[in-house]
Amino acid sequence: MDGRDLILETRALRRRFVTRKPLFGPPVEVRAVDGIDLRVRRGETFAIVGESGCGKSTLARMLVRLIDPSEGAIRFENRDITRLEGAELREMRRHLQFIFQDPFASLNPRMTVGALLEEPLRAHGIGTPEERRARVAELLGRVGLLPQHASRYPHEFSGGQRQRIGIARALAVSPKVLIGDEPVSALDVSIQAQVVNLLQDLKEEFALTLIIIAHDLAVIRHMADRVGVMYLGQLVEVAPADQLFTRPRHPYTEALLSAIPVPRVGAKRAARALEGDPPNPIDPPSGCRFHPRCPYATELCRTTVPELAIGADGASVACHRAQELTLEGLAAEGGGRSPDAEKRFALYRARRSEREGANPSSPSQLTEI
Amino acid sequence: MTEGAMTEAGPLLEISDLSIRFGGAPSNLVDGLSLRLSAGETLCIVGESGCGKSLTALALMGLLPMPPARRMSGRAVFEGRDLFELSLDQLKDIRGDRMAMIFQEPMTSLNPAIKVGEQIAESVRRHRGVSRAEARAHALEMLCRVRIPAPEKRLDEYPHQMSGGMRQRAMIAMALANDPALLIADEPTTALDVTVQAQVLDLMRALQQESGAALIMITHDLGVVAEMADTVAVMYAGRIVETGPVARIFEDPQHPYTIGLMSSMPDLGPRGGRLVTIPGVVPPADAMPEGCRFASRCPFAAPACAEAPPLRDLAEGHSVACWLAPLEAVEPGAAEEVA
Numbered sequence: 001m002d003g004r005d006l007i008l009e010t011r012a013l014r015r016r017f018v019t020r021k022p023l024f025g026p027p028v029e030v031r032a033v034d035g036i037d038l039r040v041r042r043g044e045t046f047a048i049v050g051e052s053g054c055g056k057s058t059l060a061r062m063l064v065r066l067i068d069p070s071e072g073a074i075r076f077e078n079r080d081i082t083r084l085e086g087a088e089l090r091e092m093r094r095h096l097q098f099i100f101q102d103p104f105a106s107l108n109p110r111m112t113v114g115a116l117l118e119e120p121l122r123a124h125g126i127g128t129p130e131e132r133r134a135r136v137a138e139l140l141g142r143v144g145l146l147p148q149h150a151s152r153y154p155h156e157f158s159g160g161q162r163q164r165i166g167i168a169r170a171l172a173v174s175p176k177v178l179i180g181d182e183p184v185s186a187l188d189v190s191i192q193a194q195v196v197n198l199l200q201d202l203k204e205e206f207a208l209t210l211i212i213i214a215h216d217l218a219v220i221r222h223m224a225d226r227v228g229v230m231y232l233g234q235l236v237e238v239a240p241a242d243q244l245f246t247r248p249r250h251p252y253t254e255a256l257l258s259a260i261p262v263p264r265v266g267a268k269r270a271a272r273a274l275e276g277d278p279p280n281p282i283d284p285p286s287g288c289r290f291h292p293r294c295p296y297a298t299e300l301c302r303t304t305v306p307e308l309a310i311g312a313d314g315a316s317v318a319c320h321r322a323q324e325l326t327l328e329g330l331a332a333e334g335g336g337r338s339p340d341a342e343k344r345f346a347l348y349r350a351r352r353s354e355r356e357g358a359n360p361s362s363p364s365q366l367t368e369i
Numbered sequence: 370m371t372e373g374a375m376t377e378a379g380p381l382l383e384i385s386d387l388s389i390r391f392g393g394a395p396s397n398l399v400d401g402l403s404l405r406l407s408a409g410e411t412l413c414i415v416g417e418s419g420c421g422k423s424l425t426a427l428a429l430m431g432l433l434p435m436p437p438a439r440r441m442s443g444r445a446v447f448e449g450r451d452l453f454e455l456s457l458d459q460l461k462d463i464r465g466d467r468m469a470m471i472f473q474e475p476m477t478s479l480n481p482a483i484k485v486g487e488q489i490a491e492s493v494r495r496h497r498g499v500s501r502a503e504a505r506a507h508a509l510e511m512l513c514r515v516r517i518p519a520p521e522k523r524l525d526e527y528p529h530q531m532s533g534g535m536r537q538r539a540m541i542a543m544a545l546a547n548d549p550a551l552l553i554a555d556e557p558t559t560a561l562d563v564t565v566q567a568q569v570l571d572l573m574r575a576l577q578q579e580s581g582a583a584l585i586m587i588t589h590d591l592g593v594v595a596e597m598a599d600t601v602a603v604m605y606a607g608r609i610v611e612t613g614p615v616a617r618i619f620e621d622p623q624h625p626y627t628i629g630l631m632s633s634m635p636d637l638g639p640r641g642g643r644l645v646t647i648p649g650v651v652p653p654a655d656a657m658p659e660g661c662r663f664a665s666r667c668p669f670a671a672p673a674c675a676e677a678p679p680l681r682d683l684a685e686g687h688s689v690a691c692w693l694a695p696l697e698a699v700e701p702g703a704a705e706e707v708a
């Protein structure tokens with residue numbers, strides 16, 4: 001079907017959680033992920049967006065088998081990995097590594113950074129002790145830390161540095177795919193920029209495939225080749241980033257874009273803020289799940305589920321009215337920073353590279369703790 | 370006639386030379402901060418975390434734990450009275466009445482054990498001598514004003530029964546219940562989805578228009594700044610490094626920190642190359658550089674920066690604390706060269 005080289009795919013992937021077991025009657029279930037067909041191409045950066053609770057983390061965790069699907073299949077390099085166990089699962093995990101949102105919670109506070117980075121190598125039986133030590137030093141350098149940081153503990157590092165440690169740990173076993181669940185969301189803007197650059201450098205250098213979950217649409221626009229938009233456990237639109245941001249085809253995508261505050265004075269948001277909260281995934285609306293909030297909903301939308309249809313361009317959308325609607329995206333030129341400010345930014349950039357030499361994710365600049 | 374009325378022509382709030390430090394720390398975490406705010410004005414304070422934004426807000430509200438915090442200097446004259454000279458009782462009379470604060474986490478100000486309607490009504494009764502029934506009616510009106518759906522029902526709900534966006538609105542309803550002249554909002558939408566954020570921002574703007582309240586909004590989102598601010602104050606390591614009308618700050622950013630902060634944010638345009646970054650992190654209190662506090666991260670730093678630059682006026686209302694400002698005057702043609 002899709003002739004391109006797919007590295008990771010899901011078919012009708014579902015995950016239910018039991019939220020409550022009443023005394024009588026069946027348990028109350030939430031369908032966190034409810035039938036997702038995802039196709040991630042080798043070497044791309046694929047981003048997933050959607051409101052809180054729509055199932056992004058659940059999906060991401062299933063992709064690396066941190067949690068098990070209720071139904072459906074996951075295929076990695078054309079191999080069904082849905083039910084792998086034991087040694088086979090461990091071997092497969094080597095290729096699919098996960099970066100957590102909260103770098104602190106994900107690092108064992110009682111282990112030194114060196115031990116944290118060596119652990120995955122040891123678990124996969126990679127290298128001799130000396131080789132592993134050398135690899136740890138190399139990894140630290142690669143993410144902008146120093147060799148002597150190996151003997152320190154996670155709490156001695158700033159949030160941005162801890163995220164670098166998390167990234168180094170994920171990289172240790174030379175994975176093919178890195179999956180980041182909000183990897184930069186907890187970081188300050190300036191630190192976020194450092195880590196975004198680092199991820200992009202690493203992706204080039206190691207020919208990685210990146211799957212990034214983020215709720216910051218500007219970050220996604222900056223990083224992603226393609227974007228999947230999720231709503232209540234389902235994908236409603238998948239498209240190349242430029243297309244999705246400038247010519248959205250699903251009304252929910254349009255609503256997300258119109259909600260972004262644009263960092264330009266006088267740029268008014270389209271006044272059409274989405275009404276209401278995201279509905280409850282325990283009892284999703286009938287027909288199109290977006291219909292109670294959709295300004296374009298018709299009778300058909302209330303009764304009939306729209307399928308995610310793949311268009312000729314490979315982009316897909318799940319909306320009955322996708323053909324007839326012309327939706328509004330962001331201006332093609334984007335945020336439109338003022339030309340004077342751009343000059344100032346250029347001056348800053350020039351000074352910065354003149355002073356610092358190499359690229360900002362290189363070790364030389366990150367010596368301070 | 371209130372004292373506020375006598376100072377109508379003057380600012381609503383004037384902070385001068387506010388310095389705060391913690392315990393035996395060797396440097397001030399808020400250092401010589403001065404700000405003024407007119408009635409109805411919206412001031413956005415931006416800066417990385419740890420720059421002292423929340424400390425400043427909490428100090429104004431009298432909510433800083435002292436000790437360990439110590440106010441080393443400063444006045445904050447609000448409606449004619451220095452907030453720092455007030456007794457706790459006087460402060461409590463002003464808080465929730467003439468000035469109110471909302472937080473990133475609504476449960477900071479909502480009591481989990483009391484129904485939302487009762488909390489709002491209680492605040493109304495405390496500051497206005499109205500009956501229970503009147504206070505409840507007012508609480509209902511507030512829930513309507515913040516557009517909480519089915520307000521009659523929500524009145525008798527506990528905070529945990531509401532979604533995050535709704536709790537945020539309930540907190541706003543409580544803060545605005547007594548028509549304060551000043552609302553301080555510390556990252557009020559940071560934890561919210563972009564769609565809910567848009568609703569809350571629209572709401573805050575509408576309510577502000579109705580009531581004429583002044584707003585101090587702390588945020589790190591420049592999009593939010595562009596949308597909400599009349600005036601911007603950029604804060605770095607406890608000091609204001611640049612301040613001015615919002616259009617000037619976006620079109621003519623002058624302080625290297627402002628420039629770094631703005632250019633490190635991905636804009637919403639077609640994919641560019643690498644993001645520009647500010648190297649390193651905000652220095653901790655025990656490693657604060659002497660002189661210009663940004664010097665350890667500044668690509669323009671020069672020997673002169675070992676002395677602290679004063680906040681100087683570059684144009685009407687636009688001031689910058691950098692020896693090099695205005696940048697082009699120092700590096701003539703430099704911008705054209707690299708642009």
Ligand SMILES: Nc1ncnc2c1ncn2[C@@H]1O[C@H](COP(=O)(O)OP(=O)(O)OP(=O)(O)O)[C@@H](O)[C@H]1O
Pocket residue numbers: 017018019030031032033050051052053054055056057058059281
């Ligand atoms: N272990 C669990 N038990 C019960 N319900 C769960 C569990 N994990 C997730 N859920 C529910 O599944 C839905 C999807 O959750 P998920 O964490 O995947 O959302 P998300 O898109 O990552 O949200 P966020 O942006 O807030 O991180 C939510 O309704 C959530 O409450």
Ligand SMILES: Nc1ncnc2c1ncn2[C@@H]1O[C@H](COP(=O)(O)OP(=O)(O)O)[C@@H](O)[C@H]1O
Pocket residue numbers: 391398416417418419420421422423424425437653654
């Ligand atoms: N209770 C406290 N004890 C000691 N230091 C504190 C305390 N609260 C805040 N600080 C310090 O004060 C500085 C400014 O904090 P804050 O005002 O919260 O920053 P911001 O709101 O700009 O992120 C930080 O360095 C922070 O670590």
Ligand code: SF4
Pocket residue numbers: 250251252288289290291294295296297298301306318319320321322
């Ligand atoms: S199917 Fe109908 S309700 Fe759903 S997004 Fe399309 S127009 Fe809106």
Ligand code: SF4
Pocket residue numbers: 624625626661662663664665667668669670671673674678690691692693
């Ligand atoms: S005074 Fe010096 S160190 Fe401080 S911002 Fe200006 S150039 Fe940079």
Ligand SMILES: [Mg+2]
Pocket residue numbers: 056057058181
């Ligand atoms: Mg999540």
Ligand SMILES: [Mg+2]
Pocket residue numbers: 419422423424555
């Ligand atoms: Mg704060």
